[in-house]
Amino acid sequence: MTVSNVRFAAVAMAGWMMLGGAAVPVAAQDTRPAITGISHLAVYSTDRAASEHFYAVILGAKKGADPESAAGTRYYFSPQQFVEVLPAPAHHGKSMLAHVAYNTVDAAGLRAYLVAHGAAGVGALQRGEGGAWFSMNDPEGNEVQFVQPATTDATAVAGAISGRIIHVGHLVHDRAREDAFYRDMLGFRPYWFGAMKEGTVDWISQQVPDGTDWLEYMMVGPGSTTPLDRLDARELGVLDHLSLGVVNMEAAVTTLIDQDRLSPRHDGPQMGLDGKWQANLYDPDGTRVELMEFQPVTRPCCSPFTADSPTR
Numbered sequence: 662m663t664v665s666n667v668r669f670a671a672v673a674m675a676g677w678m679m680l681g682g683a684a685v686p687v688a689a690q691d692t693r694p695a696i697t698g699i700s701h702l703a704v705y706s707t708d709r710a711a712s713e714h715f716y717a718v719i720l721g722a723k724k725g726a727d728p729e730s731a732a733g734t735r736y737y738f739s740p741q742q743f744v745e746v747l748p749a750p751a752h753h754g755k756s757m758l759a760h761v762a763y764n765t766v767d768a769a770g771l772r773a774y775l776v777a778h779g780a781a782g783v784g785a786l787q788r789g790e791g792g793a794w795f796s797m798n799d800p801e802g803n804e805v806q807f808v809q810p811a812t813t814d815a816t817a818v819a820g821a822i823s824g825r826i827i828h829v830g831h832l833v834h835d836r837a838r839e840d841a842f843y844r845d846m847l848g849f850r851p852y853w854f855g856a857m858k859e860g861t862v863d864w865i866s867q868q869v870p871d872g873t874d875w876l877e878y879m880m881v882g883p884g885s886t887t888p889l890d891r892l893d894a895r896e897l898g899v900l901d902h903l904s905l906g907v908v909n910m911e912a913a914v915t916t917l918i919d920q921d922r923l924s925p926r927h928d929g930p931q932m933g934l935d936g937k938w939q940a941n942l943y944d945p946d947g948t949r950v951e952l953m954e955f956q957p958v959t960r961p962c963c964s965p966f967t968a969d970s971p972t973r
Contacts, residue, residue, distance in 0.1 A: 694767035760804035768809035823905035830877035898947030
């Protein structure tokens with residue numbers, strides 16, 4: 662028996678298993694650590710100064726250093742939620758989405774859980790001023806991060822149009838493949854689904870397992886109203902988005918108008934098909950930032966809500 666095999670046998674007898682060269686309690690792999698909400702959306706930028714004006718002035722987020730990338734910048738809505746702006750790499754394609762990230766109470770434990778349950782391509786655990794995090798890809802190749810933030814403070818940034826990211830969305834071709842990851846493996850929960858016309862499905866909202874934030878599948882291709890041949894850069898910027906919660910849409914939009922903070926491209930307010938007031942702003946590279954009231958004010962189309970909506 663080799664030295665490594667002896668070591669493996671010893672830790673196994675003691676109720677531990679080896680993951681990535683480290684001994685981890687076997688029982689810990691049976692319980693998924695809580696995934697509590699959205700951490701951030703990372704987007705690419707072709708004009709750093711223009712992006713800074715949009716996120717720091719128009720949205721009022723607080724600019725900060727990026728512990729993950731020296732070339733990046735974070736724009737905080739609260740100490741736990743932010744947009745990460747990264748310089749667009751050469752040949753990045755039509756999409757300006759870099760990755761989506763969720764907060765967890767235990768990044769190391771969640772990583773071990775995913776590996777133990779057969780998840781492929783789980784990256785190494787990283788630690789820094791921003792806490793602990795790791796990356797992987799979902800079944801459609803979208804990069805996903807899970808972050809254990811360095812702080813429990815969720816106080817809204819003063820002057821920000823919102824202190825809370827309530828959902829993120831990205832395009833999805835195959836609902837079943839995504840559900841196998843987000844719902845079956847991670848425990849995301851159904852929240853709502855809707856469409857522009859009867860007989861189709863355009864949006865499928867899945868709440869995080871241990872909070873009220875959600876991921877919105879932006880469905881494309883057969884079964885949706887968005888054909889694959891319409892997926893140009895402008896359309897991708899609409900689909901790949903984040904949403905900031907506001908208590909009162911009229912007050913939020915009035916503030917933006919009064920302070921000359923509307924983005925050059927914007928639309929709304931309008932009543933969404935989910936029964937919530939919405940308005941859209943767009944960053945200089947076309948990524949959509951949706952303002953949305955926390956609570957519906959009328960009955961949604963297509964399906965009822967199957968979980969509580971956020972209140973703040």
